[in-house]
Amino acid sequence: MNRRGLLIILSSPSGAGKTTLTRRLRDWDPSLSFSVSATTRAPRPGEVDGKDYHFLTEAEFKSRVANGEMLEHAHVFGNFYGSPKGPVADAIEAGRDVLFDVDWQGAQQISNSSLGQHVLSVFFLPPSIKELHRRLVSRGQDDAETIHKRMLKSWDEISHWDGYNYVLINDDLDATEAKLKSIVTAERLRRSQQPGLTDHVRKLQTEFEETP
Ligand SMILES: Nc1nc2c(ncn2[C@@H]2O[C@H](COP(=O)(O)OP(=O)(O)O)[C@@H](O)[C@H]2O)c(=O)[nH]1
Ligand SMILES: Nc1ncnc2c1ncn2[C@@H]1O[C@H](COP(=O)(O)OP(=O)(O)O)[C@@H](O)[C@H]1O
Numbered sequence: 001m002n003r004r005g006l007l008i009i010l011s012s013p014s015g016a017g018k019t020t021l022t023r024r025l026r027d028w029d030p031s032l033s034f035s036v037s038a039t040t041r042a043p044r045p046g047e048v049d050g051k052d053y054h055f056l057t058e059a060e061f062k063s064r065v066a067n068g069e070m071l072e073h074a075h076v077f078g079n080f081y082g083s084p085k086g087p088v089a090d091a092i093e094a095g096r097d098v099l100f101d102v103d104w105q106g107a108q109q110i111s112n113s114s115l116g117q118h119v120l121s122v123f124f125l126p127p128s129i130k131e132l133h134r135r136l137v138s139r140g141q142d143d144a145e146t147i148h149k150r151m152l153k154s155w156d157e158i159s160h161w162d163g164y165n166y167v168l169i170n171d172d173l174d175a176t177e178a179k180l181k182s183i184v185t186a187e188r189l190r191r192s193q194q195p196g197l198t199d200h201v202r203k204l205q206t207e208f209e210e211t212p
Pocket of ligand 2 (some may be wrong): 012013014015016017018019020021135136138139170171172173174176
């Protein structure tokens, strides 16, 4: 049976570790399809167009939205971000699980869409606001003003934590990675077993009723 793909959504405030954990999950399971987002944000040092993001102008982004090419989209930190529909549909059709790194607005839109039943959403919390700031600075990818803006918006993202299926405090990275892998493994098992269980219970009921 063509197991329909899980839509694994990872969110966190900027700097809490979702990109790192997304990368580790993909290393663990190369069969995972990663939804490469479109964005109007400028590339960071080392980011590759088409791999990390599809870097678009605002006009290009808005025309893709107008053409119905986005599964979801949001305005985050003064830029547009969105998940192109095509690759997601292809991956689901192929029965592959799809990994998303999106904000709470994206998670909400996908969960409320017709694909909602396939969503597994995980939110990462930083151990402290101080540590969140330290990580943003140590990452060395954003200038001081950008870091300040992201810290100001961190509560807006954190405040949506309880809309997720699972919430992990990303303190020790290896421990968080292990928990995330356990969650994905258990959810895959639960959803693959589900369809067969109803038939099995019905068989048991028939056998029970036929037992003298
Ligand atoms: N809704 C939505 N949010 C996205 C998408 N791609 C990235 N984001 C979010 O946009 C925010 C900024 O992402 P980014 O600029 O890469 O910064 P980072 O959070 O520091 O990695 C993060 O909260 C991402 O989860 C997307 O396709 N859709
Ligand atoms: N548990 C952790 N402990 C210490 N540093 C971490 C941890 N998780 C991620 N980091 C580091 O924090 C910085 C931000 O992580 P990143 O994955 O870019 O966050 P996000 O994608 O949520 O913005 C990176 O330098 C990353 O290596």
